[in-house]
Amino acid sequence: MSITAAMPTAKKRPRRTRTKQVSPLPAIQLSKLLPSHIDLRKPLKAVLICTDCETWVPITGMQGKVQKLVPHHTGKASAAAAIRCRSSNRLVDFDLTIPEWQRALTDADKEASSRQATTVLPKAFSPQTDRTLRAREERTPAGRVADWAAVLPRVADADEARRAVPAGDAPAEARSVPQQHLTVQRPAC
Incomplete structure (x- = not known):
């Protein structure tokens, strides 16, 4: 497309803002x-x-x-x-x-460069934590199943003991439950 005299051209604008307005804020x-x-x-x-x-x-x-x-x-x-x-x-x-x-x-x-952090070293584990973490790493799924199978009989015994109801209406060593309704009375003034 050729440029003709009839085509408008953009006016050259100043490179910097030239205004006489000044902000009322302090310099x-x-x-x-x-x-x-x-x-x-x-x-x-x-x-x-x-x-x-x-x-x-x-x-x-x-x-x-x-x-x-x-x-x-x-x-x-x-x-x-x-x-x-x-x-x-x-x-x-x-x-x-x-x-x-x-x-x-x-x-x-x-x-700023003197304030930058150095290499962060991880905190040392206690011997007990170290043993626990190593034991977890060494366990296999088959070992976990065997451990659970060994515990199951004791869990079943504990459940049976919880389901058992003592003979009578109250345990022998406990105080009896009050059967009368208690009301709070206000002192006379």
């Missing part, structure tokens, strides 16, 4: 953020994690006088409702230089 100070929440590796394309919606947001106006967060939404793209974050157009206070940020980032990296 974000880079020194108060975690070094891992800031990315100043490419100073003209600096980004940071928004303190309200916790998404990575570019900083606009890096070559100008006023640096602020780009207007952005709170949810993920195409997954949540498009709700404007209240930190959109919020001023950014660069009270941290790039070498200071790099130093803080390497210090944080060293601290």
